Amino acid sequence: MSLRIEGLAATHAGRVRRNNEDNYYLFGVWRKDVQTGEQCVEKTVMADRMLAAVYDGMGGEEAGETASLLAAETFRPCFRQQMEQEAVRQVQEANVKICTEAEHLGIERMGTTVAALYLDQNTAMSCNVGDSRCYFLRNGKMEQISVDHSEAQRMMDMGLLDPKAARKSRGWHMLTQHLGISPEELLIEPHLSRPIPMKPNDVFLLCSDGLTDPVMDDEIEEALKGTGGLKEKADRLIRLALDRGGRDNITLILLQVQTYQ
16 A cells, blocks of 8 residues: 655744754755744655654754754665664764764754654654654554653653653753764664554654643644644644743644555
């Protein structure tokens, strides 16, 4: 069965920050002009050798935008048989590029998270470093297929915090991994999801923590299950984050699996 993917990428600077440090990659399109604070792109493709990704830059004025742009310029689609090794290779390549550029610019702290979804042969696999997330919705049930690289997640894994307490803890925003860490300091180990054979009506959401910090998972699930197309759902999610203060940049990608006709 041939499948096609309807995709939408949207980014918003939020209500507080002057610059937008986020970036995205949607089927060969990314945010090349980092001075643009708000942007929306829609594109439909066949479900073969495609990539969608969200990058949440960090480091302040210009540094975050540079790191996320370098990552967006590095990650690329790959064949199904190469997904695992290519994801790891691209993570390491982007990490080296960001570290090298930071040294060149004399910037002490410059980095980005990544949540990427590789697509080929009607199969999807996510790869993430940091706390940008990838969600998967099928038959009305949503699950997070990425794993946060944060101190709060580590505490939850140890059974020391429940999810509610983790959100309120100091470790919620303390990343244990992100792109932009010197290989001599730490070997980046991305989380790779299980391969997911795609079916018609499957929905994937990739997003920065500008969405997931103020908006709860059950609210995200309801928005994804709601009426309207991808644009209406994206607008609904961004509006929720803005209505809760919009303290961070907000970037998301929505993918809808359809039968090819």
